[in-house]
Amino acid sequence: MxxxxxxxxxxxxxxxxxxxxxxxxxxxxxxxxxxxxxxxxxxxxxxxxxxxxxxxxxxxxxxxxxxxxxxxxxxxxxxxxxxxxxxxxxxxxxxxxxxxxxxxxxxxxxxxxxxxxxxxxxxxxxxxxxxxxxxxxxxxxxxALYRSLVRAEENNRLERALLPTPMVHDPRLEVRVGYRAGRDGLLGGDFYDVVERHDGTVLALVGDVCGHGPDEAALGATLRTAWRTLVLADVAAEDILPLLERVLEAERSRPEVFTTVSMIEVAADRASADLYLAGHPVPLMLGERSRLAPATARGRALGIPVTGGWSPLRLELGDAWKIMMYTDGVLEATVRDSADRIGKEGLRRLVDAAVAHAAHDLVTEVLHGVHELHGGELVDDAALVVVGWGA
CATH class of the missing domain: 3.40.50.2300 (Response regulator)
Incomplete structure (x- = not known):
């Protein structure tokens, strides 16, 4: 017409x-x-x-x-x-x-x-x-204002579920956590938690649900809550990831959704830790020159339909140590206008510079450094967790 x-x-x-x-x-x-x-x-x-x-x-x-x-x-x-x-x-x-x-x-x-x-x-x-x-x-x-307020409240609820306050009672144990949302300001599927058990062992994890959006954020919140529940119920560390995978399979919206996880269990004497990797980037062992933890015991991501489980790798920590776990939003951030990514080597340089400066808040300084290198807000969200002793 x-x-x-x-x-x-x-x-x-x-x-x-x-x-x-x-x-x-x-x-x-x-x-x-x-x-x-x-x-x-x-x-x-x-x-x-x-x-x-x-x-x-x-x-x-x-x-x-x-x-x-x-x-x-x-x-x-x-x-x-x-x-x-x-x-x-x-x-x-x-x-x-x-x-x-x-x-x-x-x-x-x-x-x-x-x-x-x-x-x-x-x-x-x-x-x-x-x-x-x-x-x-x-x-x-x-x-529009009402939708914005509702969205902000929903984001706040998700943030409380995804990014909790660490539950650690040992004052000698250093615990730092940090998170930076992606460009749209919405939470994604990154999550973390740190919990100290009654026997003195400390468990920490960082996880990342594949994809972006409210479904992934809600799933990440569910998995984080389930993980803390399992830890507080004194479930053995080697049984946590298999049970977490069952929660993932029951709650995910699509069968192709998977989640990567890095988890450590620090012994009560703080001299050693067991590292569990489920398709997740390897943590950094911090020092004068940071190094990647061994990846010899890496297992598959949660929710991937292939055989194989998750065996722990014993890390001998010594008298003073720091471990940094992170999500891939840190590694995949590009360097300003180039196609180059920060990657593990770029992250290691940022961490070493922060350590050399004796940064009061290592996590905040590293996230700020990633933001500066990228030249603006990150495309993907990023989470960091540092656990340290005697350093």
């Missing part, structure tokens, strides 16, 4: 925007009266005309719709409801019935205003169009 030409009516006023108005009216005489009223109003209008509702439904890219309730293909509030359901902007109903009952009912059905044909002068018509557009814009702003 060919588009009807837009007719400019009214005199442009400096500093005043043009309102695009769609008149849905099958009667030529009534349409002429509306056009003349808009021309005499203190309003600059680009006017389109539709004679039927079906025609109007194809032309809703306007600021306001003037809708006659008696059309050849729709009558009464059915026309209004169909128009609103199609995403119409501000709607002013034109009714031929005097009295406020029909008009008030139209407003109750979602119209911004109503006018009685033959009774509305140009000033009333112009004011109705202007106020209807403003009210509609305010409604949209209120809805």
């Amino acid at each position: 060919a588009s009807a030409p837009q007719v400019a009516v009214g005199t442009p006023v400096a500093g005043q925007d043009e309102f695009r108005v769609l008149l849905v009216e099958d009667d030529d005489g009534d349409a002429l009266l509306v056009e003349e009223g808009l021309r005499d109003a203190d309003l600059h209008v680009g006017l389109l005309r539709a004679r039927t509702l079906d025609e109007a439904l194809e032309r809703l890219d306007v600021d306001c719709v003037l809708l006659d309730l008696g059309l050849p293909d729709a009558f009464g509030f059915d026309a209004l409801q169909r128009l609103l359901a199609a995403g119409a902007p501000a709607v002013v109903v034109l009714t031929g019935l005097a009295g406020g009952d029909v008009g008030l009912a139209a407003v109750a059905h979602g119209a911004q205003d109503y006018l009685v044909k033959g009774e509305a002068d140009s000033e009333t018509l112009g004011r109705s169009v202007r106020y209807a557009v403003q009210r509609r814009r305010l409604e949209e702003s209120d809805r």
